[in-house]
Amino acid sequence: MPDLTVDFIISLDGYASAEGWPGFWGVEAPEYLAWLDQSPERGHTTLMGAKTYRLMSGFAEQFPDDPSMTMLAEMPKVVFSSTLKEPLTWANARLVDTDAVEAVRAMKEDAPTPLRTLGSVSLCRSLLAAGLVDRFRVVVFPVITGRTGSERIFDGYPDVMLDMVASRTFDGKLQLLEYAPTLLTEPPPGGPMGP
Numbered sequence: 001m002p003d004l005t006v007d008f009i010i011s012l013d014g015y016a017s018a019e020g021w022p023g024f025w026g027v028e029a030p031e032y033l034a035w036l037d038q039s040p041e042r043g044h045t046t047l048m049g050a051k052t053y054r055l056m057s058g059f060a061e062q063f064p065d066d067p068s069m070t071m072l073a074e075m076p077k078v079v080f081s082s083t084l085k086e087p088l089t090w091a092n093a094r095l096v097d098t099d100a101v102e103a104v105r106a107m108k109e110d111a112p113t114p115l116r117t118l119g120s121v122s123l124c125r126s127l128l129a130a131g132l133v134d135r136f137r138v139v140v141f142p143v144i145t146g147r148t149g150s151e152r153i154f155d156g157y158p159d160v161m162l163d164m165v166a167s168r169t170f171d172g173k174l175q176l177l178e179y180a181p182t183l184l185t186e187p188p189p190g191g192p193m194g195p
Contacts, residue, residue, distance in 0.1 A: 001012045001108055001109065002046075002107075002108060002111045002112075002113060002114045002115055003114045003115070003132065003134040003135060004108060004114070004115040004116070004117075004127065004133050004135070005041070005044075005115070005116045005117070005133075005135040005136075005137055006023075006116075006118055006124045006128060006133050006135070006136050006137065007041070007116050007118065007126065007137050007138075007140070008071050008119075008124070008137070008138045008153055009024070009138070009139045009141060010138050010139070010140055010141065010153055011016070011025060011140075011141055011143045011144060011145045011149060012140055012141070012142060012143060012144050013144045013145060013149060014044050014149075014152055014153050015145050015149030015150060015151060015152055015153070015156055016119065016121055016144075016150070016151035016152075016153050016180055017149070017150050017151050018145035018148040018149045018150060019030045019120070019148040019150060020148055021132075021143075021145065022181070024106050024141065025049050025062065025141045025143045027101070027141050027142065027174065028145065028169040028171070029170055029173070029174050029175065030065055030171065031170045032139070032170035032171060032174050033050070033068075033189065035045050035170065035172075037067060037068070037071070040057045040137050041114075041116050042071055042075060043113055043114075044075070044080060044113055044114045044115060044116045045075070045107070045111060045113050045114070045115050046072070046075050046076065046078070046115075046116055046117070046118050047076045047077075047080070047100075047104065047115055047116065047117050047118070047120070047123065047127075048077065048078075048117065048118045048119060048120045049080055049120040049122065049123045050080070050081035050083055050098075051077070051119075051120070052118055052119035052120045053077075053081070053084065053088070053090070053093070053169075055119070056072060056090075056118065056119070057088075057089060057090035057093070058074055060072065060090055060170065061089075067175065072118075073090065073091045073092065074091070074092065075092060076092050076094075076113070076149070077090065077092055077093040077094065077118075078094050078096055078098065078103075078107070079093055079094065079095050080100040080103065080123060081095060081096075081097060082097050084097075085159045088124035090094055092098055094120075098194070100123055100127070101126055101127065101130045101132070103133055104127055105130070105132060108132060110112065115121070115128050121153055125156055125157055126140060128157065128158065128160065128181060128183075128185070129157070131183055133137075133181055134180065134181075135178060135179070135180060135181075136160075136162060136179045136180075136181045137166075137176065137177070137178040137179070138172075138177050139174055139175070139177075139178065140174065140175045141174055141183050142173045149191065158183055158184070159183070159184040159186075159187065160181045160182065160183055160184060161176075161181070161182045161188070162180070162181055162182075163180045163182070163185055164177065164178070164181060165178050165179060166178040181188070
């Protein structure tokens, strides 16, 4: 059965993006970009929602010669949306307009390659809550975007215990953290943390 990895880049305060900030929050990180370029996930099927599809396919049209956009164009992509219509214009993208959780559950039964997400905060939340996520990976950027941050990633998530399976520091400033998640139905035993 193929694994599903939820993959986020975040600010230290847990935002997926921030108003007015450039890509990667303006942090120069050549080592991280080289790691992305050599990433084994290029053979994975990438899952995303409509908002991420519109954003990323727009970048692909705007920057057709960018190596990261070329890599994404080559990857098989599954887009979950009830608002988009076929045919999708981005190469190797397939639309699924049925329930994402049930579709991913079926994909995990018979997909020929591992699965990963790209952005798509609410899709990832639903997949984690359904117990379908095998790996939860975040790359933390050394910025706090409290005033301008948007899309708080962890709001509305279930309680989850995370067992670290990998970590790495890029360029002396970005921290990759990879975990195996376990959903909790109640907090672990012990005394209360406070009010």
